[in-house]
Amino acid sequence: MMHQTILSGTPTALTSRDAHLRLDGLTKRYGDTEAVAALNLDVPKGELVALLGPSGCGKTTTLRMIAGLITPSGGRIVVGRSDITQMPVYRRDMGLVFQSYALFPHMTVARNVAFGLEMRGVSKPEIEQRVREALAMVRLEPLAERRPRELSGGQQQRVALARALVIRPSILLLDEPLSNLDAKLRDEMRNEIRDIQQNLGITAVFVTHDQVEALSMCDKVVVMKGGKLEQVGTPVDVYEHPATPFVASFVGRTNRLEAMGKGDGTAIAGGAVLRIPSRAQGPVEIMMRPHRVRLTDSDGASASGGEGTNRLDGRLSRVTFVGDLLQYHVDVSGTELVVEAASDHGRVFRAVGAPVSLMWRVEDTMVFGRTA
Ligand SMILES: Nc1ncnc2c1ncn2[C@@H]1O[C@H](COP(=O)(O)OP(=O)(O)OP(=O)(O)O)[C@@H](O)[C@H]1O
Ligand SMILES: [Mg+2]
Structure with missing residues (x-):
């Protein structure tokens, strides 16, 4: 196995040359409670990693710290060789997809997707081309002129995905992107997201409390409990060789x-x-x-x-x-x-x-x- 998600033993260890995204003792405290407690995680380039755990275990907090939307109480976020812990959101090279699609209701699909590029001052012809590409990727070209309310939930989620991808981020962050969809659509979107992620070779962190999603889509599964890592491993690892009773009962029935x-x-x-x-x-x-x-x-x-x-x-x-x-x-x-x-x-x-x-x-x- 060439790429491996490694739990670094010490908070300062910077040894894995393969890591694209590294969380190094990442911590978030709210008053006395530690929502995320000294998380160490290496995500190799091009891997899709799932943060899996029950409600309140710190998944969203972790993702939002990576995105720059929440300021960590301690620890570091490293991308490649750069410490980006203090870098403002807009300068981070990351695409974000949230559970509630957060689309602009008054804008067409195409304008929603174009927005991030307009903010970055990309030229008009290039915007048009890249929006077309992004919409093609999520198979939404025919609906480019519709507004979000004229779309199904699955289509809106595809717009959110296109909007994240159009800026060509090096890291894609997804927070329970499929939880508002029905079972059949969820299956479809799972495969679609996985295909796009692999075709683009993009590094991605996928937050979910659904073990099927984590096992079926991701290269590595990070099982979290109470702000801490319980186990990091391949889907087969965590299912067949759970490190703790919690992992055994959370990942699969037992x-x-x-x-x-x-x-x-x-x-x-x-x-x-x-x-x-x-x-x-x-x-x-x-x-x-x-x-x-x-x-x-x-x-x-x-x-x-x-x-x-x-x-x-x-x-x-x-x-x-x-x-x-x-x-x-x-x-x-x-x-x-x-x-x-x-x-x-x-x-x-x-x-x-x-x-x-x-x-x-x-x-x-x-x-x-x-x-x-
Ligand atoms: N702004 C805040 N102030 C105080 N506590 C917070 C705040 N945001 C989150 N928390 C707490 O931090 C913990 C982790 O929250 P987080 O949203 O990361 O959980 P989660 O794993 O994403 O859960 P879910 O699956 O329900 O989305 C929870 O106990 C939550 O109550
Ligand atoms: Mg959450």
Whole structure:
């Protein structure tokens, strides 16, 4: 892997030559609360990085500090070799797209897109050409003379994107740009933004609280919690190898089970001995993804999964039909665990109340330390 998003160990380390955008101990305090707490992050040139986390974790604050709209309480923002922490917004080479499109309602689409270039004193013929190019990029040329209120939400978001791109920024910042769109349009725009970002080779930071967006669009995912980084990694990294229980449960669905590690690669949970890929001793938290767990009859041969398989017995307490999936809720000694299975025309495996077994592979078992 040539490019990697690296968490620098010390706030002053300036070692990665690849970093295009670097946050170095970036901090924002509001009174006693730290909205963003000493964030260190390197974004290599041409990468799309997602800031992912729950509401209030500091995503927007981070993005707005990068843009220059919020003054940091501490730390530095470096682009290439320049410290831009004190640089005014208009001199930063960044394009911004916000959740609320913030278009000028009285101006046509073309004028909305042209605005940034007019402010920069670009010549009229060049403006016309660049606006045409930007509108072509987001497939809006036929609507150039319309006003924002005559556009759908998705079209307005495309105007906002064109307006950010027309200034040919070296960094594109997007704050939940798709959250006002319906599910289908969101899928489309996801692919469109990703294609444009890759075609232009532009460095981008994408704020979202939607894990699907982060996993499906981005080169790297930065999982944030309470103003701090929880984990930085590729989508596969953070999903398959979550560093903390928080990441495991925020990125993808998961089952949690309290257990006692015995220090020999096993743990006791729900009255059973489970094999775990860890020699942890004492209280641990065991997690497994619902779609990696199989549901079987508690009697019969099918319930024996062989060497590398864990098994817990319980009782089916609820079945939820979610279209392409069936979610089986199973009560295992008072803990509710969920199994997801592809729905075969909504046919249900067993009736609620039936005794069932959960089976999953040892390698699909995630283990985290837990304070007693
Ligand atoms: N101007 C402000 N004054 C005081 N506190 C603020 C201010 N702006 C943000 N905060 C606080 O800072 C924290 C981070 O806010 P921020 O807007 O960055 O969160 P976010 O991750 O973008 O959340 P969301 O997903 O809801 O948009 C929150 O606890 C918020 O209440
Ligand atoms: Mg926000």
